[in-house]
Amino acid sequence: MSYFKELWDGIRTTAQGLRLTGGYLTKKGVYTIQYPEETLPIDKVTHRGIHEYDVDRCISCENCAKACPVDCIYIESAPDEKGKPSKGKAAIMTRFDIDYSKCLFCGLCVPPCPSECIQLGERYSLPGHTRDDMVVHFHEGGYPIQEKTEHAKSMIAEFRTENLYEKKRKERADRGIPTLRPAE
Ligand code: SF4
Ligand code: SF4
Secondary structure, eight states: OOOOHHHHHHHHHHHHHHHHHHHHSSSSSSOOOOOOOOOOOOOOTTTOOOOOTTTTOOOOOOOOHHHTTTTEEEEEEEEEOOOOSSSSSSEEEEEEEEETTTTTOOOSSSOOOOTTEEEESOOOOOOOOOSSSGOOOOOGGOOOOOSSHHHHHHHHHHHHHHHHHHHHHHHHHTOOOOOOOOOO
C-alpha cells in the first residue's frame, strides 16, 4: 500500500469515528449507568449467572462434576453418622467448590442433578484480586436456590417440614464446616 493510500485511509477512518461519536453526543438518552450503584435489568429466562446451590439437599453424587466440560467443580464428602457411603447416598459435604476462572456458564451441570439443588442463578458479580478469589466455596452455605420446578418445591418443603436443613448444617458444623451463607 502506498504512503498516500495509507494516509488517506487514516484520515477517512478517523472521520468515520468522529462522525459516530458526534452522533452519540447530539442524541438525547442515557448510554452509561453508574455501576455498581445502578444496574441494568437481566433477562431472567436467558441469563446464566453464578450458580445457586443448596448444599443441604446435595447428595454428593458428583453427576454435576462429571458433566462439567472444564472440570471446574470440586467435590469432597464424608460418610454421615450412619456410615452411609459418600457417593450417591446421604453424605456430609465437606467441599463443593466452583472455580469461576474456568466456568463457561454452559449449564451442563444442572440437568444431571437428581436433587435439583444446583442451577444457574442471577448473580453476575464476583470481584477479586487473585485466582483464588474466583473460587466460590459453596459448602459454606451456597446461594439461595429459587424454586423453579414442582419437584424442587416439594423437596424443599419436605426438608423444611422434617427439619433436615438444621440436621445437615449441624453435621457440617460438627466437622468444622459452619454454614456462612443461608442456603434457603
Ligand atoms: S456451567 Fe458449565 S462450566 Fe460451569 S460448572 Fe456448570 S458445567 Fe461446568
Ligand atoms: S448433581 Fe446435584 S446432588 Fe449430585 S453432587 Fe451435583 S449438586 Fe450435588
